[in-house]
Structures are given as C-alpha cells and as structure tokens.
Amino acid sequence: MATEPERNHLRSTSAPAAAVAWPDGKTSAACLSFDVDAESAILSIDTRAANRMGPMSHQAYGPLVGVPRILEILERHRIRSTFFVPGYTADRYPDTVRAIRDGGHEIAHHGYLHEDTTNLSRDAEASMLDRGLEAILSATGITPVGYRAPMWEINYHTPALLTERGFQYDSSLMDSDHPYLLAVEGAVGGTTLVEIPVSWALDDWEQYAYLPGLIGSGLIESPSKALEMWMLELEALHQIGGVFSLTCHPFLSGRPSRASALEQLVRRMEEIPGLWIASLEEIAAHVRNLDLEPRRVTKPELPGENPGPESD
Numbered sequence: 001m002a003t004e005p006e007r008n009h010l011r012s013t014s015a016p017a018a019a020v021a022w023p024d025g026k027t028s029a030a031c032l033s034f035d036v037d038a039e040s041a042i043l044s045i046d047t048r049a050a051n052r053m054g055p056m057s058h059q060a061y062g063p064l065v066g067v068p069r070i071l072e073i074l075e076r077h078r079i080r081s082t083f084f085v086p087g088y089t090a091d092r093y094p095d096t097v098r099a100i101r102d103g104g105h106e107i108a109h110h111g112y113l114h115e116d117t118t119n120l121s122r123d124a125e126a127s128m129l130d131r132g133l134e135a136i137l138s139a140t141g142i143t144p145v146g147y148r149a150p151m152w153e154i155n156y157h158t159p160a161l162l163t164e165r166g167f168q169y170d171s172s173l174m175d176s177d178h179p180y181l182l183a184v185e186g187a188v189g190g191t192t193l194v195e196i197p198v199s200w201a202l203d204d205w206e207q208y209a210y211l212p213g214l215i216g217s218g219l220i221e222s223p224s225k226a227l228e229m230w231m232l233e234l235e236a237l238h239q240i241g242g243v244f245s246l247t248c249h250p251f252l253s254g255r256p257s258r259a260s261a262l263e264q265l266v267r268r269m270e271e272i273p274g275l276w277i278a279s280l281e282e283i284a285a286h287v288r289n290l291d292l293e294p295r296r297v298t299k300p301e302l303p304g305e306n307p308g309p310e311s312d
Ligand SMILES: [Zn+2]
Pocket: 035, 037, 041, 110, 114, 150, 151
C-alpha cells in the first residue's frame, strides 16, 4: 500500500519560475533566434542523405539565401538577434557565419552535426560540445556563451558540461514562460545556468518543414497562419511579463513570403510599448544580475524506484 512519504518523493522539487523584472521599466522581452542548421539537421538523421542533391540544396538555401535576407531585415529594424550555429555549418559556410558576426549578432552553440543527444553518453556529448566550440572559434574567433540543444534534446548531465565550458545560458527547456536560473549540480565550473525557455508553438519547423522521406512528415502552412499564431503568443506573453523566444530556421523562414511575415512580426513587436527586443545573450546577462534563487529541474523518478542520488 502506498504511503504518504512514498508519494511525496515523486513530486517535483522545484517551484515554477516566477516572473522577472525587466530592465528600464520594460514589461516583457522578446528575441528572434535563428538555428542555422543547414545540411546538418538532415545528416544527423541519416548521413546517406548527403548523396541526395535535391534535399541538400534545400538545406543549403539557409546559409546561402535565407541568412542574408534575414540579416537585411534585422539591420533595417536595428535588432540584435541570436544565431545558433552547428559546428558543421561553421566549417562549411564560414563566410555566412562571419557575416552574422559582422552584423553584430550573437553566435551561439548548436551541436556539431546537429546530433540527437538522446541517450548520448556524457563523454560523447562533451566531445560534441568541444568540436562545436572549436569550429565556431576557428570561423569567427568567438567562444559562444549560449547553447541550444539540437532538437531541444538536452540530457540531465548537459548543464554541468555547459558550465564546465564557461557557458552562461541554455535555451532548450520548456517548463516556463519566464527565464530562470537553473541549478547545476555536479559541475566543476559554475553552479548555475540561465535558462531561456522555448516551445514548439514558437518554432517555424512545425509550420514549414517539409522534407519527404527524411523527417517522417511534413507540412507547408501559410505564413499568415504562422504570423497569427506567433503574434497571439507574443501579445499573451507580454501581458504576463514573459519572454517571447522564437526559433526560426533560415532554410525555412528565409523564403520570401515567410521572411516577409517575419518582418511583419518585427513591426508588431516594435509597436508594443514596453517590449524589450534583445539577443538571448543580453537577456541572459540581465537575468543573471537579478540574483534569483536557482531552480532544480529533476529527472522524474519512476514508481518503485528507490530515491537516491540523481543519475544520468
Ligand atoms: Zn536545430
């Protein structure tokens, strides 16, 4: 018969993240972030896809055409954004990645070959992180402070690997409308990371990714529908003082009508009084200065398991 203490130890140990104060009396924050996956998003699923000239060209559209178009939009509106760059993209398209840097934007880490890190060992994930860091450093001279797990598949051991490498923030988790300080246990380096949450509803992949025979399914939605969804979420997050963190992929949102919808979203953002538009690095630096109580995000314990030290 289950006893009260047994039920209790299955409960989460952390409270929800609270709303944070924003700088200069702002009400909420927003960042347009771009994951420059290019070919790596497909090669990580099946390296044989490298032989498929058509789908590879679809992915190459991102760094070749999408990124320059997006950079022009950001420049027109004087917005600083965050670009998550897999190391493979930095190796294959160094000029594109340098153009992002030269536009004044943040370059952040997004794996090497966009690896699916589900069940990846700690050592293998450490090697992937180091290889990605080396590629970005070699292309741009930059050591990133931000990380986003490919496919948002972060492991419970990942935060410690990140703080050991000097990362300041992660943007892969989905348990909050507000940024928070994530407690990092078992790390040699820092003991916290700023977490800037994401959600699948704020990702262009779910609206536009159509890659027959490669990703199992695909949709091509109207940019009007995507714009409407994102604006509704932007306005609702603004009401509660949250952070609007949109994830777009240049091979998807860099297409003309989609980029045009993105620019309409930017215009809407500019019209909202009290909305702080910033890069994730700037948002993370602000949150770190708030001296928040760190939150623990714990692995669910399965019924019947003995409570004990957390494991990977
Ligand atoms: Zn990605």
